[in-house]
Amino acid sequence: MRIFRKITTPSNYHHHQLRSYVSTCRAVVLPSFGGADKLQLRSDVPVPPLKPNHVLVRTRAVSVNPLDTRMRSGYGRSIFEPLLPLILGRDVSGEVAAVGESVRSVIVGQEVFGALHPTAVRGTYTDYAILSDDEVTPKPTSLSHVEASAIPFAALTAWRALKSTARISEGQRILIVGGGGAVGFAAIQIAVAAGCNVATTCGSQSVDRILAVGAEQAVDYVAEDVELAIKGKFDAVLDTIGVPETERMGINFLKRGGHYMTLQGEAASLTDRFGLAIGLPAATTFLLKRQIQYRYSHGIEYSWTFMRADIEGLIEIRKLCEAGKMKIPVDKTFPITQVKEAHEAKDNKLIPGKVVLELD
Ligand SMILES: NC(=O)c1ccc[n+]([C@@H]2O[C@H](COP(=O)([O-])OP(=O)(O)OC[C@H]3O[C@@H](n4cnc5c(N)ncnc54)[C@H](OP(=O)(O)O)[C@@H]3O)[C@@H](O)[C@H]2O)c1
Structure with a gap:
């Protein structure tokens, strides 16, 4: 060097x-x-x-x-x-x-x-x-x-979805699908700190850790029937898994006007398959179609969310860490x-x- x-x-x-x-x-x-x-x-x-x-x-x-x-x-x-x-x-x-x-x-x-x-x-x-x-x-x-x-990449991904896209606020009910992973666990802590009531799905090994940071409910998706275990409707769903069955479930758990956000947006996979020139417009069309479809069928907002650099978010995340409210x-x-x-x-x-x- x-x-x-x-x-x-x-x-x-x-x-x-x-x-x-x-x-x-x-x-x-x-x-x-x-x-x-x-x-x-x-x-x-x-x-x-x-x-x-x-x-x-x-x-x-x-x-x-x-x-x-x-x-x-x-x-x-x-x-x-x-x-x-x-x-x-x-x-x-x-x-x-x-x-x-x-x-x-x-x-x-x-x-x-x-x-x-x-x-x-x-x-x-x-x-x-x-x-x-x-x-x-x-x-x-x-x-x-x-x-x-x-912390930063996972927490900023969660921040972008919950704060910038869904604009969560105190008293709202938030469902995190896959709360055991880094993004899911950061999302739980951000939503709890914002005064929301949080439910989540996770593996059995993550249940205690998730309840300890303030989630109201942590459902083991292997041992339990998630759709029976979780009651009521939510203002926002962050789906870190993003497969067709978690998407269907997440959408059905939303109140009208609620936000469904998946981390598995298909922009990259479509451009990898078809190249930038065809894949990118195809991804945009695909997303738009789905947004319109869900607005009509369920009255909800559908989005692909992505991590983005956000200095205000990063500073807030640092403050949560300093207050002992954010740890991965x-x-x-x-x-x-x-x-x-x-x-x-x-x-x-x-x-x-x-x-x-x-x-x-
Ligand atoms: N769009 C973006 O900008 C963006 C940004 C960051 C991450 N991501 C994507 O988001 C995903 C999560 O990222 P991460 O950093 O949090 O990864 P991670 O820390 O590896 O977490 C993944 C977790 O998902 C859980 N899981 C797997 N299948 C599940 C299911 N059916 N139901 C509930 N939980 C399930 C597992 O938890 P258990 O052990 O509890 O089962 C695992 O710990 C990855 O696919 C990643 O590529 C996207």
């Missing part, structure tokens, strides 16, 4: 900081799509120059999201194939190593956490990650880097040198909970 330092120029002297510029660093590179064996840990990966709104983060921990293993296998190839080699990874926790000239929200040396947009090509599986200033915020001091890195348990950590083993373990469903990669 080569590092050279530069003293700040008078024009940005008010930052009172010495900026470190790193020209190359260690990163896990994906040269082509496929299994975990495609991942290559390289030591001489270029660090591009920072744009004015960029934050260079010395990475300490990154969590493995389902998007990482899916992208590795070729999900989103219609977008990513021309951009190979990729660096996977969306979440990050670490320290600010340098900032672009317009960054005011964080300073060099500060501990931060955050997440990249789903389509970012240079991800966080690297010693030096680059994020925009609207993608990072100071890390909650109560959390370790490992704990913090598990980490099941296992791997050093970044064992990234293949970490991906294999997720592919083979050997570890049900969150996996985090550590960079020293």
Whole structure:
């Protein structure tokens, strides 16, 4: 790794900081799509120059999201194939190593956490990650880097659905389908903190953990008949599973005017199948048709929701963490040198909970 330092120029002297510029660093590179064996840990990966709104983060921990293993296998190839080699990874926790000239929200040396947009090509599986200033915020001091890195991508996905799309409010009833996963568990905590009454479906091993954070009901979808166990109608349903039967069930649980939101929007799968030129308009048409159909048949709003960088959401998530109202348990950590083993373990469903990669 080569590092050279530069003293700040008078024009940005008010930052009172010495900026470190790193020209190359260690990163896990994906040269082509496929299994975990495609991942290559390289030591001489270029660090591009920072744009004015960029934050260079010395990475300490990154969590493995389902998007990482899916992208590795070729999900989103219609977008990513021309951009190979990729660096996977969306979440990050670490320290600010340098900032672009317009960054005011964080300073060099500060501990931060955050997440990249789903389509970012240079991800966080690297010693030096680059994020925009609207993608990072100071890390909650109560959390370790490992704990913090598990949160932003999942929590921002849940935030986008519940706060930006459904605009949940106090006293509403919210159903989370799949509350045992990272997004589902974050969604439960966001809805509870907003004063909603929350019901969820999950595996038996997640029931106690979900009730402990304030959900009113956690139904084991394997042992129980969900449609009999859950009573009444809901203002919003977040479906993290998004298969036809959870969609049908979720829609039937909604009040008129309620929101059904699935995380399994088909924009990427359709563009992968038919290419961007045909797949993208096909996805738009497909979604519109379904929205109109459900508006007529059930009087509900139907949407595909996606994670999106949202600095206000990230700051609120940090506040929830600081108040002890947001946590995502980490099941296992791997050093970044064992990234293949970490991906294999997720592919083979050997570890049900969150996996985090550590960079020293
Ligand atoms: N659209 C987006 O922008 C976006 C963003 C993030 C994630 N996602 C997608 O959303 C999904 C969840 O992501 P995640 O990060 O939360 O993954 P995760 O932490 O791996 O969670 C997945 C969980 O789903 C649960 N599950 C599986 N089948 C179920 C069923 N039939 N009913 C209820 N629960 C079931 C399992 O929990 P139990 O152990 O309790 O069974 C599992 O822990 C993934 O498919 C991911 O690709 C989409």
